[in-house]
Amino acid sequence: MSRVSYSEAWRRVKRILENCDLIVEVIDAREPVETRSIEIEKLAENLGKRVIIAMNKCDLVPLEVLKAWKKILEKEYPTVFLSAKYRLGTRKLIVYIKKYAPSIPVKVAIVGYPNVGKSTIINYLKGRHVVETSSIPGWTIGEQLVRAKQWLLVIDTPGIVPPREIRNEALLVIKGAIDPGKLEDPIIPTLKLIERILKYNPDAFKERYGIEERDPYRIIELVGKLRGCLLKGGKVNLEEAARKIIRDWIEGKIRYWVPPQ
Ligand SMILES: Nc1nc2c(ncn2[C@@H]2O[C@H](COP(=O)(O)OP(=O)(O)OP(=O)(O)O)[C@@H](O)[C@H]2O)c(=O)[nH]1
Ligand SMILES: [Mg+2]
Known part of the structure; x- marks a missing residue:
């Protein structure tokens, strides 16, 4: 909220x-x-x-x-x-x-x-x-x-x-309309966002993070590793990494746009 x-x-x-x-x-x-x-x-x-x-x-x-x-x-x-x-x-x-x-x-x-x-x-x-x-x-x-x-x-x-959109967190993430800090579970909306970004700019994550990977889940993991989003014991904090990706998109640091069909 x-x-x-x-x-x-x-x-x-x-x-x-x-x-x-x-x-x-x-x-x-x-x-x-x-x-x-x-x-x-x-x-x-x-x-x-x-x-x-x-x-x-x-x-x-x-x-x-x-x-x-x-x-x-x-x-x-x-x-x-x-x-x-x-x-x-x-x-x-x-x-x-x-x-x-x-x-x-x-x-x-x-x-x-x-x-x-x-x-x-x-x-x-x-x-x-x-x-x-x-x-x-x-x-x-x-x-x-x-x-x-x-x-x-x-x-x-x-x-x-x-x-009608209030409960559709994945959609709100794509619209940049929700504070990622307020998302209870940011992973699923972030997976959807990554899919959309890759659809329109397959190189978006390479450009921003130097990541060649195209699998959305792996992308979250790799961003977490690269940006030091780690839990005790060294496992990646996926939630934190997902929020980071949403913030980067909101701030225009991950490049994609939707062209007219
Ligand atoms: N790249 C870019 N960023 C912008 C532009 N205009 C605003 N922003 C950024 O977008 C973010 C949101 O801007 P706001 O003006 O606060 O947006 P708002 O529509 O008033 O947002 P709410 O009050 O939350 O509804 C800020 O970080 C701005 O710096 C723009 O033309 N280009
Ligand atoms: Mg405002």
Whole structure:
């Protein structure tokens, strides 16, 4: 579980969506489909509010892949790609906010799954550090209203997970939406994550850890050995090694992205 329960986070975000003028849905450019929130989009539609999709963390994905995704997503919503961390493509987001705002000044809700970079985007829009960010998913608990510009109010929100996914830890790991420190049994979700990473980048573990191995279980063992995740007696602490792999993926240290089919 995150520091705020998923159902409470969802309730808060719902209220914010009801009270804003425009919605920026932030997704992770590495996993655009998995980190899109259909629930948010449906609610926005019911409320008659416009949505802009912001594909963040674009520094981790090649340009041609980003362009291909943008083309697909734009069939449904105006889409920008950016790297809030490295301040790439961020001007385009401001241009789109201005373009799609029903009126100016505008109140924009920044929403999405945990850890996609909502708070980092807020800080970028403000031009300095005003909200807390963290590599631990589920960091932001409460909403925070920030006057980013004279004409632009932005609301930071807690990351949300739809109720039907709350118990699917393997899926949440793939979405980067759960704190690996909170997983009771990280092994099975990590095996699934490794399978997915290898599917899209067979060399990912070689690039990160120098491991040629392709068997997911052996990969956890080898990462544990290499990184000194050991139990008394010298056996590998598989849980610790698995958490390490999840953290590395969340932080973009294991390279993979999903191209459009
Ligand atoms: N590589 C990369 N990392 C980013 C980018 N934007 C944010 N991050 C990192 O992603 C992590 C999560 O960022 P936050 O802004 O805290 O994410 P959030 O969506 O507010 O997360 P919650 O509050 O947990 O819902 C942090 O470690 C950021 O430094 C980006 O454009 N590129
Ligand atoms: Mg946040």
